[in-house]
Amino acid sequence: MLLKDYETGDFFDEMFTADGNVRPHYRRVAEEFGDITREEYRNKQAAVELSFMRGGVTFTVYNDSQGTERIFPFDCVPRVIPVEEWEVLEKGLIQRITALNLFLHDIYHEQKILKDKVIPAHYVLSAKHFRREFMNFSVPKNIYAHICGTDLIRDKGGSYLVLEDNLRCPSGASYMLENRSALKRAFPDIFSAGVRPVEGYPQALLKGMQHVAPANFAGDDHPNVVLLTPGVYNSAYFEHAFLARQMGIPIVEGRDLVVRDFKVYMRTTAGLVRVDVIYRRIDDDFIDPSVFRPDSILGVPGLVNAARAGNVCLANSIGTGVADDKVMYYFVPKIIKYYLGEDPILNNVDTFLASEASDKSYILDNLAKLVVKSANEAGGYGMLMGPWAAQEEIEEFRKNIIANPRNFIAQPPISLSRHPTWCEEGFEGRHIDLRPYILYGEKITVTPGGLTRVALRKGSLVVNSSQGGGSKDTWVLHNKA
Amino acid sequence: MFTASTTTKSNQRRDQIAQRDQETVMLSRVAGSLYWMSRNLERSENIARLLDVNFQLLLDFGSVSDETLKDHWVPVLRAAGEENLFFQLYATADSRSVMEFMTFRSENPNSVISCINSARENARHVRDQISQAMWQVLNDAYLFLKDADQESIWEGDTSAFYDQIKKYSYSFQGLTESTFSRNEGYEFIQFGKFIERADKTARIVDIKYHILLPKVTDVGGALDAAQWHAVLRSVTALEAYRRYHVAEIVPWKVVEFLMFSESFPRSIRYCVEEVHELVQRISGAQPGHYLNEGQRRFGKFLQDLRFATKEEVLRQGLHQFLQHVLSELAAIADNVFDTFMYHPPIDMVAEIRLHQQERQQQQIGA
Numbered sequence: 112m113l114l115k116d117y118e119t120g121d122f123f124d125e126m127f128t129a130d131g132n133v134r135p136h137y138r139r140v141a142e143e144f145g146d147i148t149r150e151e152y153r154n155k156q157a158a159v160e161l162s163f164m165r166g167g168v169t170f171t172v173y174n175d176s177q178g179t180e181r182i183f184p185f186d187c188v189p190r191v192i193p194v195e196e197w198e199v200l201e202k203g204l205i206q207r208i209t210a211l212n213l214f215l216h217d218i219y220h221e222q223k224i225l226k227d228k229v230i231p232a233h234y235v236l237s238a239k240h241f242r243r244e245f246m247n248f249s250v251p252k253n254i255y256a257h258i259c260g261t262d263l264i265r266d267k268g269g270s271y272l273v274l275e276d277n278l279r280c281p282s283g284a285s286y287m288l289e290n291r292s293a294l295k296r297a298f299p300d301i302f303s304a305g306v307r308p309v310e311g312y313p314q315a316l317l318k319g320m321q322h323v324a325p326a327n328f329a330g331d332d333h334p335n336v337v338l339l340t341p342g343v344y345n346s347a348y349f350e351h352a353f354l355a356r357q358m359g360i361p362i363v364e365g366r367d368l369v370v371r372d373f374k375v376y377m378r379t380t381a382g383l384v385r386v387d388v389i390y391r392r393i394d395d396d397f398i399d400p401s402v403f404r405p406d407s408i409l410g411v412p413g414l415v416n417a418a419r420a421g422n423v424c425l426a427n428s429i430g431t432g433v434a435d436d437k438v439m440y441y442f443v444p445k446i447i448k449y450y451l452g453e454d455p456i457l458n459n460v461d462t463f464l465a466s467e468a469s470d471k472s473y474i475l476d477n478l479a480k481l482v483v484k485s486a487n488e489a490g491g492y493g494m495l496m497g498p499w500a501a502q503e504e505i506e507e508f509r510k511n512i513i514a515n516p517r518n519f520i521a522q523p524p525i526s527l528s529r530h531p532t533w534c535e536e537g538f539e540g541r542h543i544d545l546r547p548y549i550l551y552g553e554k555i556t557v558t559p560g561g562l563t564r565v566a567l568r569k570g571s572l573v574v575n576s577s578q579g580g581g582s583k584d585t586w587v588l589h590n591k592a
Numbered sequence: 593m594f595t596a597s598t599t600t601k602s603n604q605r606r607d608q609i610a611q612r613d614q615e616t617v618m619l620s621r622v623a624g625s626l627y628w629m630s631r632n633l634e635r636s637e638n639i640a641r642l643l644d645v646n647f648q649l650l651l652d653f654g655s656v657s658d659e660t661l662k663d664h665w666v667p668v669l670r671a672a673g674e675e676n677l678f679f680q681l682y683a684t685a686d687s688r689s690v691m692e693f694m695t696f697r698s699e700n701p702n703s704v705i706s707c708i709n710s711a712r713e714n715a716r717h718v719r720d721q722i723s724q725a726m727w728q729v730l731n732d733a734y735l736f737l738k739d740a741d742q743e744s745i746w747e748g749d750t751s752a753f754y755d756q757i758k759k760y761s762y763s764f765q766g767l768t769e770s771t772f773s774r775n776e777g778y779e780f781i782q783f784g785k786f787i788e789r790a791d792k793t794a795r796i797v798d799i800k801y802h803i804l805l806p807k808v809t810d811v812g813g814a815l816d817a818a819q820w821h822a823v824l825r826s827v828t829a830l831e832a833y834r835r836y837h838v839a840e841i842v843p844w845k846v847v848e849f850l851m852f853s854e855s856f857p858r859s860i861r862y863c864v865e866e867v868h869e870l871v872q873r874i875s876g877a878q879p880g881h882y883l884n885e886g887q888r889r890f891g892k893f894l895q896d897l898r899f900a901t902k903e904e905v906l907r908q909g910l911h912q913f914l915q916h917v918l919s920e921l922a923a924i925a926d927n928v929f930d931t932f933m934y935h936p937p938i939d940m941v942a943e944i945r946l947h948q949q950e951r952q953q954q955q956i957g958a
Binding site for chain 2: 164165166167335338343348349352353355356360361362363364366367369370373377378379380381384399400401402405408412413416
């Protein structure tokens with residue numbers, strides 16, 4: 112009965128139509144959660160949280176001397192994507208990553224797209240994550256972004272829009288997998304709806320890594336693949352360990368690796384052993400102190416030399432961050448058109464560039480109505496939510512935009528779709544987004560579903576875990592509802 | 593400075609590993625974490641048992657003076673090697689203060705809570721290596737102690753509390769047996785466990801050496817019997833001892849049993865046999881051959897232990913003998929750690945310079 116008084120409000124609701132009917136693909140889920148009592152729900156929720164805590168499915172809270180570990184809040188009501196919608200998303204994501212990969216190859220080689228003036232050259236050359244050190248270097252199999260997590264949202268009309276591309280070290284895939292296994296334990300019956308599995312992700316990831324190994328790899332039967340983590344104090348360490356375990360590969364820290372004669376070795380009980388592929392979860396800036404930040408103690412000196420010599424493959428490649436720069440995001444529709452001759456299947460959110468004179472004056476005149484984002488921040492940081500911001504905050508951004516326009520973009524606020532979500536006494540609508548995981552190996556695959564993040568605070572549009580966000584299991588159904 | 597070429601030693605070792613199990617390439621850091629994980633958990637179990645048994649033993653004494661209490665608890669602190677730290681933190685050694693210090697104080701690196709935290713922290717570093725179930729036991733232990741309400745433990749069933757701590761260790765050992773592949777990692781886990789166990793058995797016997805009677809054939813009073821009864825229980829040896837010696841608790845027989853039993857898995861002899869076997873396997877050395885001088889010496893120590901008699905031990909002095917056991921155990925632990933689990937830290941400055949030079953040379957060459 113708990114869904115009886117549910118209000119969709121003036122938003123696109125994932126489960127209910129505007130006139131209050133359950134959308135067909137949610138029928139099984141609505142039955143289950145419509146019948147549940149508060150007590151039953153709370154018991155199940157508590158059991159799930161306990162199992163996450165016991166299993167150490169946690170992230171480390173920074174700036175906390177206790178090293179507090181928290182669970183990523185999980186909401187039991189799954190988000191369901193009908194198969195016909197998913198097919199479009201899948202095509203759109205594959206199109207997008209294909210084009211971005213061609214773009215990366217181009218700007219690190221001939222730079223045709225700049226010469227043809229599709230993108231003003233200074234935007235690329237001034238991008239924080241553009242790595243000159245990798246000019247004219249060909250990455251194995253021409254794949255730059257092996258793993259990509261693209262953030263999608265739905266607007267008031269229910270249309271999917273791309274909010275940002277994450278081509279550096281996207282995280283969260285472990286939560287996609289853990290959420291699924293938790294929900295299966297808590298509510299086994301609802302899976303009669305026919306849900307496409309996500310469990311193939313680690314295997315597909317490993318295959319993708321093996322695909323880009325040097326032809327003369329050093330491992331005996333298959334390439335030696337390792338996962339490089341910043342270490343146990345990194346907030347995403349759980350995920351690193353989880354994925355390494357699922358793939359059956361060693362998890363290494365910078366101090367476990369050493370480069371000699373342009374080859375990478377790990378320091379084992381049996382001496383030095385060659386490494387062929389590194390799934391790295393350390394950002395470019397910290398990965399090799401002999402090239403990038405010299406004060407990094409997490410990285411491996413000489414890694415860039417080894418990669419350039421073709422003796423080791425890094426996934427993702429160094430320098431992919433230029434493609435998820437928020438200014439470059441503005442050009443992605445043009446990038447798709449330029450390299451593929453196609454119209455984008457998935458649209459961007461309307462975006463204004465502060466570095467373009469006309470856009471800049473529009474942005475400055477309308478700061479109170481816009482969302483302003485720093486070009487290279489992630490995790491919901493460096494953002495101004497104009498309509499909800501205090502005047503001082505707006506003025507602070509105004510100053511920063513005038514001082515450094517290249518670093519800012521602005522977008523109209525999107526009224527994200529909502530989803531029934533448990534809130535103390537019952538179900539209320541909360542805003543959500545979607546991060547599907549795209550793997551670029553022998554071919555490009557998208558794991559059906561992904562991570563649905565939910566802003567648990569009433570009215571909040573910020574879904575990031577660092578800022579009060581939780582997550583949901585995300586279903587793609589086998590069949591049409 | 594490292595070189596890319598592997599030594600003959602490690603080639604030999606790798607061949608041996610390849611024969612045994614294809615999967616194993618083990619980072620030295622991982623081997624170290626497995627070792628410390630296992631060793632710390634074993635330690636937490638032994639300390640929990642030692643505290644529980646000594647707490648119960650006091651009940652046999654009836655009412656006791658402060659001085660008796662001190663005489664009772666100080667050797668326990670000494671066995672843990674934390675006597676000095678204790679008296680920096682507490683004025684008197686009574687049941688409550690010692691048990692708090694040895695259970696909950698994080699300043700004490702040998703408290704139960706410190707050992708469990710360290711075991712879990714090491715496990716966190718090797719989450720990808722151990723089974724989910726093994727991790728969960730350590731995490732449960734950590735959460736249990738983190739949330740433990742000290743007051744209610746003292747007022748309630750103290751033994752049940754220590755039982756719970758021991759159970760985490762038992763579960764972990766069981767899960768290691770049933771869910772951890774018999775690869776190199778397993779050997780490091782076992783190595784940590786048996787080193788720690790041998791060490792603790794030696795220390796527990798050493799606590800009581802002063803109440804041993806001058807002659808092997810002398811028989812002590814009822815209180816002595818209670819003490820040796822407690823020693824046996826401190827290493828869960830009571831039942832095994834009884835089966836062997838049928839009920840009668842004779843001080844020297846207890847000592848002999850705990851030192852020399854070939855079959856009881858917490859006796860010094862048994863643990864040293866295991867440690868020796870594990871060192872051979874970890875080193876990939878053939879029987880009768882040793883990788884280095886330290887390991888040869890340990891082999892010799894095992895031989896001495898195999899042929900030692902209680903009369904010899906008495907001549908040498910039990911305390912001296914046990915100190916010798918402890919120092920041999922420490923030496924082999926250091927030896928294996930340095931040989932397989934430790935790599936000197938990377939000299940970042942030198943490394944950065946080296947790779948920058950290499951890059952420049954390459955650019956000039958091109």
